[in-house]
Amino acid sequence: MRLCFQLNGRPVEIECEAADTLAELLRNHLNLTGTKVSCEVQVCGACTVLVGGLPVSSCTLLAYEVRDKNVVTIEGLAQPDGTLHPIQQAFIDDFAFQCGFCTPGMILAAKALLDENPKPSEDDVIHYMDGNICRCTGYVPIVRAIQKAAETLKESKK
Amino acid sequence: MSEQKKTDFHVVNHSVPRRDGRAKVTGKALYVGDVKLTGMAYARVLRSPYGHAKIVSIDASRAAARPGVIAFLTGDNLGGLNPYYGHAVKDHPLVAIEKVRYAGEPVAAVVAEDERAAFEALEFIDVRYEELKPVLTPKEALEKGAPLLHERKFEAGALRGFEGDVTAGRGTNICQEAHLRWGDVEAAFAKAAAVVEAEYYFPMAYAYAMEPYVAIAEVNENGVTIYSSAQHPFMVRHDLTTVFNLPVSQIRLIVPFVGGGYGSKSYTKIEPLVAACAWKAKRPVKLQLSVEEAMLTTRSDDALTWMRTAVDSNGKIIARQAKIYMNTGAYAENSPLVCEKATNRCVGPYAIANVQIDTYSIYTNTVPASSYRGFGCAQVTMAGESQIDELAAKIGKDPYEFRLMNVAHPSEEFFPKMRAFDGNLKQDLEIVAQAIHWKEPRSKGRGRSIGCSVSDAGAYPLTSTVVRVHADGSVSIMTGSTELGQGSHTIIPQIAAEELGVPFENVRVVASDTAITPYDRSTGASRTTTLMGRAVLEASREAIEQMARMAADVLKRAADEIEVIKGGVQCGEARLTWSEVISRYYGLPDGEVIGRAYIRKSGDFAKLPVFWETACTGVEVSVDEETGRIRMEKLATAGDVGLAINPALAEGQDIGAATMGMGIGLFEELVYEGSQLVNGSLLDYRVPRFSDLPRDVKLQLVENRDGVGPYGAKGGGEAALNSMPANIANAVYDAAGVRIRQAPLTPEKVWRALKEKKAEGRKQ
Known part of the structure; x- marks a missing residue:
């Protein structure tokens, strides 16, 4: 079937099968392999992408469900000139990843959080991010990075 | 230098x-999963539903006729390959041959144009099994007349890594044993001022590297090329040389970024299977396992440890004896080395004059166990460090002071024939004690503990x-x-x-x-x-x-x-x-x-271990007496790393390892019912989340430049995991007065222990 949607700010028109998940479509048909698949049961958050600004697990969302919607993946976060999004930069600055497999989903979930709540407390971050698992970092540097990114975003809006 | x-x-x-x-x-x-080669086909694996069974017949002809199917692989169409591999013991067939030894073992693979076609063809493979009695615990496996998992004798793998003889395949279910002794334990226990003795259990754990096992293989006139998520490409290369009977120069392993390992991706995993698929299909073949399948591939050894430790009237530890039964699952993998390391690491970071440790690694019809961050150390430190606190309580000493008094000193030859101690645990202990305010009074329902361990590290x-x-x-x-x-x-x-x-x-x-x-x-x-x-x-x-x-x-x-x-x-x-x-x-x-x-x-590296990896960790936990739920409130680590080449990365290893150890201390455990793994998915296997992280975390590095690495550096990737389950058990005792000797300390176990304690209190 024919599927049309907005992907990282550009229109996409592509053939897909009814059984294709969004993660399969992104990774296998659109070669956007930044989206990672891990648990496949909506527990780990590694495959998180933004659909209409909200974080969703692309491993269990049928691709057809994003018809006419706006999808943002990790590949769409930096500026066209390569400038990183403040969350991406904060993740580097604060060593908020090790193996990096959870990182794309983690950063997109963090973006959804900061879009909704520009000044989250530590509790807010922990509560919102609880659906994303990281096996390497013990989470502490991720919380710090998200709060720093919030500061940077606040400064840039002044 | x-x-x-x-x-x-x-x-x-x-x-x-x-x-x-x-x-x-x-x-x-x-990562490997992101790699696409021209002409690449996809494999999927059919797995055994039985824990122990004979394969009576296997017929893949209906699967082979399915649309898109290119090739299939079973135990009886491997002619031309040497299908058994293993760096320690060559006991592992790349796909089950004649019998299956655990539920989840690969029985056949299908290669097709796409993953879905390969997956859909699996149900058209007809396998007839004749069930055999499974053995699921070391105890069952050692009983007289217990069914044998492996009937034949094995060649030792060429890259063994352990010092002892190969025990596997000698007519019992013993995969490996290791024995360590010095001094005279019987005499020491006879004259001891105080002794503690008990049994401890460390569970089967799943490392959950978020990237499941994945490999792509191509076999052509140049030999075998494999992209893999392997930690040790050179060790895998060696196993492949024997499977394909090719020289080293014709086996090539390429490893891009790996999405987490923690030991679970060490040594050979799916590479022989995917290479055999590529050899059959005459195409590059990718095999991407799911997390559920990864859980059926490797786990940590669970361990039952009986231990006793003695002190003299001055509070000096004079003897330790332990008997450890490790459940290594269906194949040896790296467990012979884990067995040997657990034996050494059971001694702990103490200079003890009389030691006897006997360890047995036992085959059972469960998922094969292998390396897991800490390598046997966490298993035995659950026993060792619990026992240090129990002993301190028995002789009325503060467990922190008791450790200070007994830990090995810098340069002390605390372990016969090994490198002298190259860390400073007294300093580490002081740092951690200060970080968790050891001396200050505890609030109600809170308890603290300090733990340490030492590993002969560096391989x-x-x-x-x-x-x-x-x-x-x-x-x-x-x-x-x-x-x-x-x-x-x-x-x-x-x-x-x-x-x-x-x-x-x-x-x-x-x-x-x-x-x-x-x-x-x-x-x-x-x-x-x-x-x-x-x-x-x-x-x-x-x-x-x-x-x-x-x-x-x-x-x-x-x-x-x-x-x-x-x-x-x-x-x-x-x-x-x-x-x-x-x-x-x-x-x-x-x-x-x-x-x-x-x-x-040779030279600086002539004496093993390459370095002693020490853990020193402190925690404060809260115990909810109504529900038995424990939370880790504070965590402190001292990373005794010699010199941190990159301090932020070194601290990252400590908190990462401590968090995994916390998971095992609090809730991680693979659970079997009969021969079936019943929580083999992330839905049911609980790992630490954001909401579990301690709110007060202090990571400190100790840099005495006492290692043989560059500028005096030593490693530090595993340590903080090793002490954590015992840390939690000891802190729960400190908080609530109940001694729990089985990890994980689930709310149910804690609640039952509290209830029992109350009942006893009423009786008195």
Whole structure:
């Protein structure tokens, strides 16, 4: 079937099968392999992408469900000139990843959080991010990075 | 090496940003699962529903006729291959042959044009089984007349890694045993002032590397090429040489970024299976396991430890004896080495005059156990460090003071025939005690503990590297160390940049391609910083020596007139950068200088272990008396790492390891009902989440430069995990007065213990 949607700010028109998940479509048909698949049961958050600004697990969302919607993946976060999004930069600055497999989903979930709540407390971050698992970092540097990114975003809006 | 004592570092000992940072935050970092080869086909695996059964017949003809199916693989169509592999014991068939030994074992594979076609064809494979009685615990497996998992005798793997004889395949279900003794334990226990004795259990745990096992293989006239998520590509290469009967030069392993390992990706996993599929299909083949399948591939050994420890009337530990039964599952994998390491690590970081440890690694019809971060140390430290607190309580001593009094001292030969102790645990203990406010009163429902451990770390010292200095002064380092997230590809160029005096940005790493990068035995046992780090340091210095000689040649001066300065040489008024030395030497602004280093069991590395990896961790927990739920409120670690090449990365290892250890202490456990794993999915296997993190975390590094690594560095990837389950058990005792000797300390166990204690209180 024919599927049309907005992907990282550009229109996409592509053939897909009814059984294709969004993660399969992104990774296998659109070669956007930044989206990672891990648990496949909506527990780990590694495959998180933004659909209409909200974080969703692309491993269990049928691709057809994003018809006419706006999808943002990790590949769409930096500026066209390569400038990183403040969350991406904060993740580097604060060593908020090790193996990096959870990182794309983690950063997109963090973006959804900061879009909704520009000044989250530590509790807010922990509560919102609880659906994303990281096996390497013990989470502490991720919380710090998200709060720093919030500061940077606040400064840039002044 | 006197230059090792330099102190004015410009790159090393700084938290420079990760080299892989940009790639990993933009989604550009390449993992095996992201690789697509031209003409690539896809494999899926059919797995055994039974724990122990004979394969009576297997017929894949209906599957082979399915649309899109290219080839299939079963135990009876492997003609031409040597299907048994294993670096320690060659007991593991790449797909089940004649019988299955655990539920979930690969029985057949289908290769098709796409994954869905391969998956859909699996149900058309007809397998007839004849069920055999399974043995599920070491106790059952050791009973007289217990069914045998392995009937035949095995060859020892060529890269064994353990010192003892191969026990597997000698007519029992014993996979390996290890024995350690010195002094006279019976006499010591007889004259002891106090003794504690009990049994402890450490569960089966799943490492959950978020990237499940994945490999792509191609077999052609050049040999076998495999892209894999393997931690140790050179060890896997060796297993493949025997499967395909090919020389080392015709097996190539390429490892891009690895999405977490924690030991679970060490040694050979799915590579022989996917290579055999590619050989059948005559196409490149990819096999991507799901997390559910990864859980059926490797786990940690669970361990039942009986232990007793004794003190004299001065509070000095005088004896320790233990008997450890490790459940190694259906195949040996790395468990013979885990068995040996658990035996050594059971002694703990104490100088004990009388020791006897007997360890048995037992085959059962469960998922094969292998390396897991900590390598046997966590299993036995659950017993050892619980027992230190129990003993302190028995003789009325503060457990922190009791440890201070008994830990090995710097340079003490606390373990016969091994390297003298190269850490400072007294200092570590003091740091941790202060960080968790040990001496201050506890609030209600809170308890604290301090734990430590010591591991004979670093594995075997066999590592080589090449440092190439190019004519423009930039540098390429060829390293066989894999980047699992620990940051090796950041610290390796830091060391070369430090030595060569060139900007960190200009030093790049070429990694983990066995056809290109020199041999490095493994990326595990916390060894990379110490061994590869030292190799990079020496190869850089060798390149510098060559360039100094070249400078003498081009300047027409004696070699001893050339002085090495930062980034080049000086001779009288003349100063040349490395770029100028190389360009003038070759007469063109081109060419390169190649520095090499070989590390072997000699010189600084003659004595094992390469270094003692020490853990020292403190926690404060809260116990909810109504529900039995425990929370870790505070965590403190002291990373005794000699010198942190990159302090932020070193701290990252400590908190990461501590968090995994917390998971095992609180809730992680693979659960079997009969021969079926019943929580084999992330829905049911609980790992630590954001909401579990302690709110008060203090990570500290102890840098006494007492290691044999570069500038006195030692490794530190595993330590903080090892002490954590015992830390939690001891803190729960401190908080609520109940002693729990089985990890994980689930709310149910804690609640039952509290209820029992109340009932006893009422009786009295």
